[in-house]
Amino acid sequence: MPVALHPTGSGASRRELIPGRAAQMKEAEPQEHLVIFTLGNECYGVDIGDVWEINTMQEITRVPRAPHFIEGVINLRGEIVPVMDLRKRLGLPARPADQKSRIMVTKTAHNRLGLIVDSVREVLKLPASLIKPTAELGTLIDESFVWGVAHKDEQLIVLIDLQGLFDADEHEALDTMEAV
Amino acid sequence: MNHYDLTSDEAEVFFEEANELLESLDRDLVGLEKSGDDATLHRIFRAIHTLKGAAGSVGHDSMALLAHAAESLLEKVRNHESSVSTQMANVLFQVVENLRIFLDDVLADRPAQVDVAALIEDVSALMGMAQNVASDVASDSPPDQMLSHLPTVDDSGFVVIEDGLKSGLNLLVVYAEADMTGIAPLARLLQMYMHLEQVAQIIVSSPTGDALEQGQGAGNLAAVVMTDMVRSELEAELSNIFEIAAFQVADLSSAPQLLRPQEEKSGEVLPVAGETTETLLDDEQIVERPMEAAPQRETSPALRTVRTSVERLDNLMNLAGELVTNRNRLFNIYEELSHLLDEEQRTSLNDTITHMSSVTDQIHDEIFKARMQPIEFIFNKFPRFVRQICQEMGKDVALVVTGQETEVDRSVIEQIGDPILHLVRNGIDHGIETVAERLAAGKAAQGQLSLNARSEEGNIVVSIADDGRGVDAEKVKNKAVALGLITQEESMQLSYHEAIDLIFAPGLSTATEISGISGRGVGMDVVRNNVQRLSGSVVVHSVPGQGTSFELRLPLTLAIIPTLLVEVGSQVFALPLPNVTEIFKLDPATIQYVRGRETAYIRGGVLPLVRLAHLFEEDMAALDDFTERSKKGAEKGAGGDEAGAYVVSLSYRDVQMGVIVSRPLGKQDVVIKALGYPINKVQGLTGATLLGDGRIGLIIDISALISMATEANAIQSHRLAKA
Numbered sequence: 022m023p024v025a026l027h028p029t030g031s032g033a034s035r036r037e038l039i040p041g042r043a044a045q046m047k048e049a050e051p052q053e054h055l056v057i058f059t060l061g062n063e064c065y066g067v068d069i070g071d072v073w074e075i076n077t078m079q080e081i082t083r084v085p086r087a088p089h090f091i092e093g094v095i096n097l098r099g100e101i102v103p104v105m106d107l108r109k110r111l112g113l114p115a116r117p118a119d120q121k122s123r124i125m126v127t128k129t130a131h132n133r134l135g136l137i138v139d140s141v142r143e144v145l146k147l148p149a150s151l152i153k154p155t156a157e158l159g160t161l162i163d164e165s166f167v168w169g170v171a172h173k174d175e176q177l178i179v180l181i182d183l184q185g186l187f188d189a190d191e192h193e194a195l196d197t198m199e200a201v
Numbered sequence: 202m203n204h205y206d207l208t209s210d211e212a213e214v215f216f217e218e219a220n221e222l223l224e225s226l227d228r229d230l231v232g233l234e235k236s237g238d239d240a241t242l243h244r245i246f247r248a249i250h251t252l253k254g255a256a257g258s259v260g261h262d263s264m265a266l267l268a269h270a271a272e273s274l275l276e277k278v279r280n281h282e283s284s285v286s287t288q289m290a291n292v293l294f295q296v297v298e299n300l301r302i303f304l305d306d307v308l309a310d311r312p313a314q315v316d317v318a319a320l321i322e323d324v325s326a327l328m329g330m331a332q333n334v335a336s337d338v339a340s341d342s343p344p345d346q347m348l349s350h351l352p353t354v355d356d357s358g359f360v361v362i363e364d365g366l367k368s369g370l371n372l373l374v375v376y377a378e379a380d381m382t383g384i385a386p387l388a389r390l391l392q393m394y395m396h397l398e399q400v401a402q403i404i405v406s407s408p409t410g411d412a413l414e415q416g417q418g419a420g421n422l423a424a425v426v427m428t429d430m431v432r433s434e435l436e437a438e439l440s441n442i443f444e445i446a447a448f449q450v451a452d453l454s455s456a457p458q459l460l461r462p463q464e465e466k467s468g469e470v471l472p473v474a475g476e477t478t479e480t481l482l483d484d485e486q487i488v489e490r491p492m493e494a495a496p497q498r499e500t501s502p503a504l505r506t507v508r509t510s511v512e513r514l515d516n517l518m519n520l521a522g523e524l525v526t527n528r529n530r531l532f533n534i535y536e537e538l539s540h541l542l543d544e545e546q547r548t549s550l551n552d553t554i555t556h557m558s559s560v561t562d563q564i565h566d567e568i569f570k571a572r573m574q575p576i577e578f579i580f581n582k583f584p585r586f587v588r589q590i591c592q593e594m595g596k597d598v599a600l601v602v603t604g605q606e607t608e609v610d611r612s613v614i615e616q617i618g619d620p621i622l623h624l625v626r627n628g629i630d631h632g633i634e635t636v637a638e639r640l641a642a643g644k645a646a647q648g649q650l651s652l653n654a655r656s657e658e659g660n661i662v663v664s665i666a667d668d669g670r671g672v673d674a675e676k677v678k679n680k681a682v683a684l685g686l687i688t689q690e691e692s693m694q695l696s697y698h699e700a701i702d703l704i705f706a707p708g709l710s711t712a713t714e715i716s717g718i719s720g721r722g723v724g725m726d727v728v729r730n731n732v733q734r735l736s737g738s739v740v741v742h743s744v745p746g747q748g749t750s751f752e753l754r755l756p757l758t759l760a761i762i763p764t765l766l767v768e769v770g771s772q773v774f775a776l777p778l779p780n781v782t783e784i785f786k787l788d789p790a791t792i793q794y795v796r797g798r799e800t801a802y803i804r805g806g807v808l809p810l811v812r813l814a815h816l817f818e819e820d821m822a823a824l825d826d827f828t829e830r831s832k833k834g835a836e837k838g839a840g841g842d843e844a845g846a847y848v849v850s851l852s853y854r855d856v857q858m859g860v861i862v863s864r865p866l867g868k869q870d871v872v873i874k875a876l877g878y879p880i881n882k883v884q885g886l887t888g889a890t891l892l893g894d895g896r897i898g899l900i901i902d903i904s905a906l907i908s909m910a911t912e913a914n915a916i917q918s919h920r921l922a923k924a
Contacts, residue, residue, distance in 0.1 A: 082889075082897040083772065087880045094876065094889060094897055099519055101874045101889050101897060132877035187878070 051149045057178060058125060058138040060108055061116075064178045065138075066145070066171070071183045073126040073133055075141050078118050095124065095135060102126060104135035110186070111166075129187045147171055152180065165189070205259040205307050212308075214508045219255055219304050222248040224578065226297045227585035234290040239279075245293075246275045250431065252300055254369020263313045264303035269455065270324040271296045276433055277328055292323050294585065352407040352423050354460040361404055362457055365427035372457055373401070373428060373435055377448035378421045387413060389444045390422045400438055401428035425453075425460060511611050514572050518872050521565045522891065528558050569870070573608040573757075576654045576661065579618045580605045583625060583652060590629050597647045598633055598667075604654035609661045609757050616735055617663065617755055620728050624665040624739075624751045625650065627725070632669030632749050642746065644668070659779045660737075661757055666750035672743040674700040677709065684708050701743050705729040733904070762873060764890075766866035766898060767849060769813045773898040775871050775890060776849060776860070780903045783850040784865050801848060801859055808850060810859045811910045813901075853903045858910060873900060885909055 055066035056075075081093040081104055090109035094101050104124060108115055121140040126133050152169040166189070169180040207215060226248050232241045253268035271293065277283040299317050306313055351374065354362065362372055377393055379386035391413040397403055398410070406424035408417055428435060432452045439448060453459055531554050539547055580602050587600045609617070633639075633648035640646055649668045654661060678692040681703045692700075703709060707726040732739045737755035756762065756779075764775035765784070785803070792810070793800050799810040848859040871890035875881055887900040 080896075082899070084876065084880055084883060084886070084889075084899065086883045086885060091880055094880075096891055096895055096897055099523070099891060101877065101891065103877050103880050105879075129878055131881075132875075134878065 052146045053149060053152065053180075055145045055147055055178075055180070056125070057142045057145050058123070059140050059142060060111070060113055060138060064142065064176050066147070066178045066180045067125075067127070067183050069144060071127050073128055076124045076126060076135075078122050078124060078137075092137060097126065097133065097135075100133065102133045102135050104137060107136045107138055127183055130184070134187070145173070147173065147178075204310050204312055205261060207259045207307065213510050215255065215259070216304065216308060217508065219252060221578070222252055223297060223301050223304070224581040227294075228581045230290060230293050230297065231584040231588055233285055234287065242275070242279055246272065246279060246431075249275060249296075251369055254366075256300075256303065258367040258369065259307055261303055261307055261313065263315075263317055264300060264306075267296060267299060267303070267317045267321060267324075270321045272431070274324050274328050276431065280433060283328065289327050292320070292327060294589075295320055296324065297585075351459065352405045352425055354405050354425055358404045358425075359457070359460075361402070362425075362427060362460075365402070366454060366457070370402075370427045370429055371431055371452055372454045373426050373430075373432060374451045374453055374460075375424045375426060375435070375439065375448065376421070376451075377423075377439075378446045380444040380446040381420050386420055386444065387416055387418055389442060390418065390420070393422060393439060393442050393445065393448075394424070396439060396442065397424055397426055400430065400435070401426035511572070514568060514611075515872075517568045518565075518572070519891075521561070521568050522872060524561045524564065528554070528561050531557070565870075572611050574611060574614055575606050575608050576614070576617075576663070577605040578614055579621060580652060580654070582618075583621075586622070587625065587629065587650065590626060594629065595635065596629060596633055597636055598629055599647050599649050601649060601651040602653075603651065607654040607656050607661060609656075609755075613661060613735075613755055613757065616731075617661075617753070620732050620739070620753060621652070621663055621665065623725075623728050624753065625652065628665055628667035628669070628749065628751075632667035632671075634670050638670075642670075656757060657754075659757055659763065660754050663753040663755075664750055665753070666748060668748040671745040671747055671749055672701040672704065672741070673745065677701060677703050680709055681706060698742075701741055704741060705739070762887075762900070763868065763870050764898075764900065765849065766869050766871075766892070767813075767847075767860075767862040768864050768866055769862050773866065773892060773896055774813060774862070775869070775898045775900040776851065777887075777901070777903055778868060780851045780853055781849055782852050782857070785848055785850070787846040787848045787861060806857075808848075808857055808859045809910070810848065810861055811906075812861045851903055851907075853907050856907050858907055860906075871898065871900065 053066075054069040056069050056072045057064060057066050059065070076097075079095055081095055083093040084091060084103075087093070087103075090106050092104045092106050094103050096102075106115065116139070118137065123138055123141045124135040125138055125141060126135050128134075151171045151173065153171065155167045155170055166182050166186045167179055168182045168185075171178045171180065226245060229241050229245045229248070232238075233245060249268050249272045253265055253272055256262075256264035256268055274283070274289070274293075278285060278289075283289075299315060299320060302315050303313060366372060375393075375397065377390065379389050391410075394403075394406065394410050394413055397406075403410075404425040404427060406422065408422070412418060413422070426435075430438065432450050436450045439445075439450070535550060535554055538550075542550065583602065584600055587598060590596075591598050628650050629648075633650065634642065634644075636646050639648065651664075651666045653664045653666075656662070674695075674697050678687075678695065678700050681687050682689055682692050684706075686703065686706050686709070687695075695703075705725045705728075707724065709724065709726070729739050732753060732755065735755055737753065739751060739753045741749065741751050743749040756777075762775075763778040765778055765781045767774050767776060787801070791802050793802055793807070795807070795809075799812075801808045801810055845864070847862050847865055849862055849865065850857065850859050852858075869892075873888040874890060875888050876883065876886065885902055885905045887902045890898050890900055892898050
């Protein structure tokens with residue numbers, strides 16, 4: 022069963038979260054609300070506002086001539102949603118899906134986009150003070166989409182800027198188009 | 202939305218309605234100038250009036266004032282106090298143009314962008330009264346004698362007035378004096394009161410209807426009413442009542458504050474609707490009769506239609522698709538269960554499912570039809586456009602529009618307008634000669650531009666033809682050579698038709714200067730590219746000295762297409778049905794290898810074959826693999842694994858091609874859904890669709906498929922040649 026994070030259908034964008042964050046400032050330290058997932062041994066976090074819902078694996082229809090990191094499209098209750106293999110997109114070695122694999126449905130500027138991840142661990146509120154800039158630590162993936170790292174319970178969490186990742190794809194796509 | 206009082210769910214319908222009105226105005230104003238019949242005048246008047254109401258309701262004051270001024274002018278024309286001159290038509294066109302800008306203001310939610318005071322003065326000047334709007338409003342003020350009898354309206358009455366004004370009604374005040382020498386003066390007033398009740402909503406009257414019925418009153422009647430009639434209409438309506446010594450009707454739509462009780466008339470802010478609605482409901486005396494019961498005077502077709510958003514229709518279309526899926530499941534369940542049922546139960550269940558099935562199909566059809574609209578929506582703006590271009594370029598062109606009733610899907614309507622506009626512009630600009638040139642060439646002084654639409658084989662065909670000078674092939678060739686598009690030698694080889702087709706080449710036709718009419722003139726190459734992007738085509742025919750015609754061809758819908766569903770392995774593809782010419786079983790023995798390429802030899806013709814599965818593998822490795830296998834196949838003489846496969850023969854323009862598929866699944870109309878970022882630009886696919894069984898079918902873009910096949914073939918033969 023899909024886990025609906027925004028059952029009302031209004032996925033809060035990053036921008037919409039800001040007033041809430043400002044309100045929190047008065048009372049306590051600002052918090053980052055994150056969805057934590059894994060790729061291999063690494064733990065990653067994305068803004069919960071970017072995540073629409075989390076589904077178990079389902080049949081994916083392959084789309085020929087799509088970028089290599091696109092697995093295909095799924096039928097999400099009548100909506101056609103492209104699915105990206107996040108491992109491939111981030112340059113990690115590919116691996117077949119298993120019981121724990123999840124399709125994390127996110128919101129891009131245009132439509133929904135599913136991301137295949139190894140597992141989804143939890144939804145977490147993290148105090149901003151625990152988040153460090155990336156320069157301090159290395160990670161396996163392309164650091165231009167990493168906006169911070171945090172330690173929690175001995176575990177390193179790499180924070181990914183999904184919208185930045187999508188924008189980069191889009192620019193790349195435009196560049197190729199112009200080249201043609 | 203901050204500047205205007207319009208919620209987002211109202212907005213769409215509001216803009217659509219306003220746009221339609223503006224378009225009908227464009228068309229009717231041209232008609233008015235030509236013939237000036239009363240029906241046209243009446244439509245124009247209504248449209249302006251409705252726009253005024255709409256402007257008032259969203260709170261765009263300038264727009265309301267401008268519409269009001271135009272309305273007053275038109276009323277003069279209608280009362281034959283003024284006649285339609287070219288000057289008046291020009292001013293009215295300007296009014297419409299500015300109303301359109303104002304509408305954009307509302308759309309963009311920005312304050313009014315243009316100042317129309319000067320234009321309003323022009324309008325007023327035409328009315329023979331060089332006054333500004335303020336005094337125009339004042340002219341609507343009731344005469345003194347009426348003022349002294351003006352009934353006052355309390356807060357709850359004002360709520361009704363405000364609501365009425367917002368929905369475009371007029372606030373009129375009627376004052377009548379009975380002829381006291383007549384037989385039954387008070388009965389006449391009662392008669393007038395009852396008549397008013399039928400055509401308007403009476404907010405307040407003095408004396409009240411009850412009092413009149415009981416024979417009370419001093420021989421006069423003053424009533425404040427809301428109605429969709431304008432002043433003169435109500436006046437005419439009431440003028441049939443006998444033995445009324447004097448009566449007047451005044452329009453207070455722009456000055457409702459005059460109806461305030463005397464002490465608070467100045468600078469009073471109208472009560473906000475909602476604050477007082479509760480008291481309104483109890484106050485039966487004020488709301489004499491509910492609005493719903495007011496007799497409908499308008500019998501325009503608009504009353505028989507309901508507006509809805511395209512999104513809603515799309516949703517309905519999807520839901521109908523799901524119904525189809527479930528219908529198919531029901532049939533399966535029935536098959537499985539039937540052995541458990543007795544004869545009677547079986548018949549009953551079967552009948553029910555069959556009936557449901559046919560209803561499902563009908564729902565599907567109806568929704569599809571609901572999305573269709575006549576192309577008139579686009580054609581309507583052309584009379585004004587042509588008139589304007591002609592004025593600017595000093596040409597005389599008659600526009601002949603035919604086939605405007607041809608229906609196409611919404612999605613096409615949205616896309617087809619610009620290409621047509623450019624071709625029309627081009628026809629007048631480059632095609633039709635000046636009057637002097639035409640006369641010298643022995644042609645009629647007035648040029649003719651015809652715009653025709655018809656549907657043909659699942660396409661809409663729009664032709665734009667002029668009777669002008671035709672395309673000068675030599676000029677086109679020279680320019681193409683000058684631009685380096687072709688060589689001098691090549692240009693010698695070209696037929697007339699090939700030469701004039703060069704006008705679609707990039708850079709060749711961009712000479713059009715920037716003009717105030719349609720902005721920057723774009724080249725024909727842009728027109729052709731945009732049309733091809735929508736799986737359409739545009740071709741040119743021309744006869745020197747006799748004229749040029751463009752033929753624009755687009756699918757009837759860009760949202761739903763009839764397809765042939767085929768399976769390739771476990772994957773389902775949808776091939777646009779208009780391109781499918783034939784399906785036959787692949788007989789491996791008939792496969793020939795022509796320069797390494799598979800071809801089928803059928804009925805004396807050669808059909809190049811491609812395998813969807815291979816074609817979509819873009820990288821060279823896959824292509825090599827393809828080549829290897831082809832060679833192997835060639836060695837074997839027949840691909841044994843292909844037994845049971847089918848060939849779907851496709852045609853696109855002049856190209857014929859066969860696609861090898863595992864098996865055809867059947868015909869189906871599918872709803873095209875975008876693949877979505879980041880795969881919306883994938884070459885060879887138009888989109889995807891949901892199938893009855895929940896699977897996803899990919900819709901093939903035939904033109905792209907063919908060019909991919911040609912490319913692949915070129916690369917492949919190149920490789921084979923090297924090998």
